[in-house]
Amino acid sequence: MTGLTARIRNADNWPVPEAVLTVTDSTGRQIGRAVADGTGTAATGALPPGLHTAVLTAPGYQPLARTAQVSATGTGSLGDITLVAVPESVALPLSGPWTIDPVHSTVIATARHLGISSIKARFAEIGGRIDIAEPFERSRGYAEIKASSIDTGIGMRDDHLRSADFLDSERYPLISYTGNGLRRTGSDTWVMSGELNLHGQRRPVDLDVTYGGFGPDPWGGVRAAFHAETVLRRDDFAIDYNAMVRAGVAAVGTTVKLDLDIQVVQGEQLPQM
Structure with missing residues (x-):
């Protein structure tokens, strides 16, 4: 059964594949983890109901934390999540x-x-x-x-x-x-x-x-x-x-x-x- 889901994008609305969604309970114990697919969608397995903390990370982007509400069925959704890129250390070459x-x-x-x-x-x-x-x-x-x-x-x-x-x-x-x-x-x-x-x-x-x-x-x-x-x-x-x-x-x-x-x-x- 699918648990917590998120659709992870960058500032240009492109998917961020391989972004990681990690879910912890109120004690800080990890209870779920998922890696985004090519469309930027991450989905954990079923989770215990209640309020949890979801952390989204990806190389080159700033980490983001969200409060996640998981229903009695063990499911929930964070919807669309936008990750902000880490500021570039050097300017990129012209196209x-x-x-x-x-x-x-x-x-x-x-x-x-x-x-x-x-x-x-x-x-x-x-x-x-x-x-x-x-x-x-x-x-x-x-x-x-x-x-x-x-x-x-x-x-x-x-x-x-x-x-x-x-x-x-x-x-x-x-x-x-x-x-x-x-x-x-x-x-x-x-x-x-x-x-x-x-x-x-x-x-x-x-x-x-x-x-x-x-x-x-x-x-x-x-x-x-x-x-x-x-x-x-x-x-x-x-x-x-x-x-x-x-x-x-x-x-x-x-x-x-x-x-x-x-x-x-x-x-x-x-x-x-």
């Missing part, structure tokens, strides 16, 4: 196209080696764009990386990583990511949901994004900065190299951490430097 600057952007992949250390590889060739929307959460992005541009500083190792054991860069020359919107998690942090195309496999991948701000550059343009990171499992992308050494210890770890530091320039083209 429109922004182009990735490959000279001032880096992509680093980190994998465990022999279970005791890490190996870092840099991808030197990256391109793409971000289309900033209003509201910002509707922004989309596209990035592509040339697989053969991987560089660990050791030629023999780089050749192995380009081979069919790993990236198979001759067969799959491009690694691409398409981002389909953002979900705010803090004053300057978001999660971008999207799809990664790697080694001939397409998988949904979320990026944890931190926004660094925007401003003019020395070449007459305006640029913005973002840091993004995620962790991938190699076997999700059919990269199943499993050389074992030292009594069963894997030569290369099963997960790879990606760190992206991206600068984008406002407009469809990069300025001349």
Whole structure:
């Protein structure tokens, strides 16, 4: 049976999915909890009748408390609830196209080696764009990386990583990511949901994004900065190299951490430097 319900919106009347509704009794004991769905609707299970305290929270929004009346049937409604966003720490970039600057952007992949250390590889060739929307959460992005541009500083190792054991860069020359919107998690942090195309496999991948701000550059343009990171499992992308050494210890770890530091320039083209 449904208990206490609430329809949670932001100041622009958009739903706030994943907002949390928590209900406590007069002693402060939690008696109900629910997470809002994609429409911003949260519904607990049946609750004891009486007056209770309902607290609504969501990343990037100020917490809100309400008194909730629950009927003898264990149900009640808070109706429409508007959450107020936490003031932004930095101004957001202007809407429109922004182009990735490959000279001032880096992509680093980190994998465990022999279970005791890490190996870092840099991808030197990256391109793409971000289309900033209003509201910002509707922004989309596209990035592509040339697989053969991987560089660990050791030629023999780089050749192995380009081979069919790993990236198979001759067969799959491009690694691409398409981002389909953002979900705010803090004053300057978001999660971008999207799809990664790697080694001939397409998988949904979320990026944890931190926004660094925007401003003019020395070449007459305006640029913005973002840091993004995620962790991938190699076997999700059919990269199943499993050389074992030292009594069963894997030569290369099963997960790879990606760190992206991206600068984008406002407009469809990069300025001349």
